[in-house]
Amino acid sequence: METKPSDFRVPDIFADWCPGCGNFGIMNALQMAFAELGLEPHRVVMVSGIGCSGKQAHNVRVNGVHTLHGRTLPFATGVKVANPELEVIAIGGDGDGLGIGAGHFVNAGRRNIDMTYIIHNNGVYGLTKGQASPTLKRDLKTKSLPKPNINDAVNPIGLAIISGYTFVGRSYAFDVRHLKDIIKQAIQHKGLAFVDCLQPCPTYNDINTKDWYAGEDRRDALGKPQSRLYKLEEAGFDPLVRDWKEDWQKKATALEKAQEWGDKIPIGVFYKKEYESTFEERISGRIPFYAERPPAKQKLGNEKGISTVDLSEFLDDLKTS
């Protein structure tokens, strides 16, 4: 049976984001991506953090786990390790993933678990009324900041690449089709995929607005706005790492691209490596039947519920007779 984006709408739920919020675009892109991939809702788990983005988990009809600020990845990791058959999508804000959760962001890269992590990147902490997030550039003063931002910004794409994410892409919340394609690629990628999703915050970020991204302030001779975003795939950028010998070179090229900002902002896939072993494969190397009988699928007891674990492997070393 063909699945439609509407199959992933949650009845009786009101998405309470501000009018014009980029989250609507991301929600639509997620629903479209899930539908096009033909995912069964019960097999998908969306794990989210705290902030406006956290509510994303309630607005798509798949399993939703709305967790703690910054802890999206640890929860998602636990879900996936216990049952690798699940399609796990982690969702978080820029403050969630790159501020309070930055340690998890980096360490997740070391494991390369086969899941997708989408950061909603709007430069501000929206739900607490517009403080600077880790991705807001230094010296910018968005609407509700009493003084310009004193901290430098984190580069999410760069951090993901050097942390070991094996798929690193970026898209834009109001280019729903492009975002949907990037999300689909991220889900289909074997390994940990990161999507940096740029989005305006119409209420608190009065600098990186929809108009700013669209280049309304810079029109060509014909009066046509010159969008600040350009697509890597259209610029002939090749993100694919084919073997380990070119890995560092590809990383360096991707990092260079990740530096671009301001009047030319790349979206698309920056880096993609398919041959790296996933965490699940590494576990399977130790537990050969892990894929068929992961922790969530083990019986634990016999038909009467009696635990049948044979402790002799432990006890033999401890015996004194």
Next chain:
Amino acid sequence: MVTESINWMAGGAQGAGVDTAANIFGKACGYGGLYVFGRREYHSNIKGLHSYFHLRVSLKEILANVNDVNLLAAFDAETVVRHIQEVTPEGGIIVDAMEMNRKILDIPTLPPEFKVQLDNFLKENGIGETLKDLLDFAEKKNVHVFPVPYIALLNKIGKQLNISQISKITRMINVLTIGVSFALLKYDKSLVEKAVKSMFPEKIATMNIVAFNEAYDYALRVFKDKLSFKLERTDAKEERIFVTGNQAVAMGKVLGGCRVQTYYPITPAADESEYLEEHQILKTGSEEEAIVVVQTEDEIAAINSASGAVMAGARAATSTSGPGFSLMAEGLSWAGHSEVPVVVTYYQRGAPATGLPTRHGQADLRFAMHAGHGEFPRIILASGDIRECFYDAANVFNLAEKYQMPVIHLIDKAMANCSQTYPVFPHEDFKIDRGAFLTEKDIDGKEYKRFSFTSNGISPRVALGTKGAVHWYTGDEHNETGHISEEVPNRRKMIEKRMMKLQLVDREIPSEEKMNFYGDKSSENVVVSWGSPKGAIIEASEMLKEEGFSLGFLQMRMLHPLPVEAVKRVLAGRKRIIDVEDNFTAQLAGVIKEKTGISPNFYILKYTGRPTTTTEIYEALKAILTGKASERQVLMSGN
């Protein structure tokens, strides 16, 4: 004279093989049908600072440590200096003959405050400045000194084994002192060889056995029958194991169905996780199962990953100590709110802050009870010995899933690192009870709500991924579906639904599973305690009983929710209620007073980082029973 029991201690610089020596000694005694209880003490240090292992060996089961040492195997001068006063008359000290002239106040690893104490002791007793002077003083008190030329003997052993590097040879000081110890005790050599073979790969075992025999023969030749007591093997009635608390917890966990364990390295919890990882493939009656052990980037990730695994349908736990549990507080609150049956194994150590990171403590009861913002249900179960650690570690998963709340299994460093002989724990009838846990078949097209209101507060769970049961969790207050709701009537109902489950725990679990009573049921004197002081209290009570004193002992196990009525019934009307705990503020006594209105009238407390011993509990209890004690006694034994 064949002795019923001896207390043997090995001590030396950390990294010198004290643990190995103690394990060989303990196992060799175990092979001889004897009961063993070992206590391990070490600094937060990798190499160089003093560590020791105290082993009690007996024909009868031993439950705790004592202060006395009958035979001290000193790898170095510091061990002699630190423990000489614990050695009993007629006891012995094995010491390096080449260390005799060492000036003891110049031992570089002695901390300044210990030197002051030592200096005073030397002056008060007119003892000179060398190790020999100190040992002469001990000999006057009938302690036998057994000087052994360690290096000369090791060189001889090295020649036999064709090893010339001095560093490789000195690694065998531990085996050398074992050889001397067992020769002095006239113990069956073959049992020691068996122990060595069981612990090392063949090549290393052979080397150690050569070294052991050389030392054994040397001591037999030189010291003959100088020690007045002997240790003899006996026949064990049943099959036994020599096991630590960490190991018992690990075994209990896999028996109880734990299939994901997360952890961040911390003393004294990490040994358990490593042991689990080493044994991760589990044989069962049918197909193999396995536990996945994940070392996370911090304890925040550890508890939240464990919760994730639980929501996906696995039984999962995390193990930690105080500093790690501090980081878990927010995750615990989330799990309590979201009714996620996650298990936290909490090994208390010397706190606050980094505290005494490798030492013992019981100062985290209140923290375990109250950690996490807001009000949510939890269960706290405290084991009192290694056997209980095993069964409780399995049972906490049933409790967690049945009542859908986090369970904190409280243990302490004393139990984690003590090793003890036990008959193999019977475990053939342990039943997994997953509580209200639905599968696809149960759902069968019906609408599923994760937090449905029910008469007892338990909403049937499903695993994430169950067909027909897409569902939601949120740390925000939620409605039955699991979506955010800030509505007033819903909020009230949800809080009440969650908290109501505690009443179920109160009603359904019999008080015998929540507390133990030992000794004289009708005594006017009752000791109340929890955790590792249990063994010392039971042993001390038995000693006092032989002297005609009557005592009962209430060991509390379920500390939250406290079985209030049962505790009241036990404590009401007693003349003396004596609280024993390894903390400053008498936390359990405070909880009991808060919940029952009954206060202990005597306190025996210890907060030095060392476990309570039978010796000191006996003395403190006797002082109370003979009217010689103040309301509050503070214990100090240990080094």
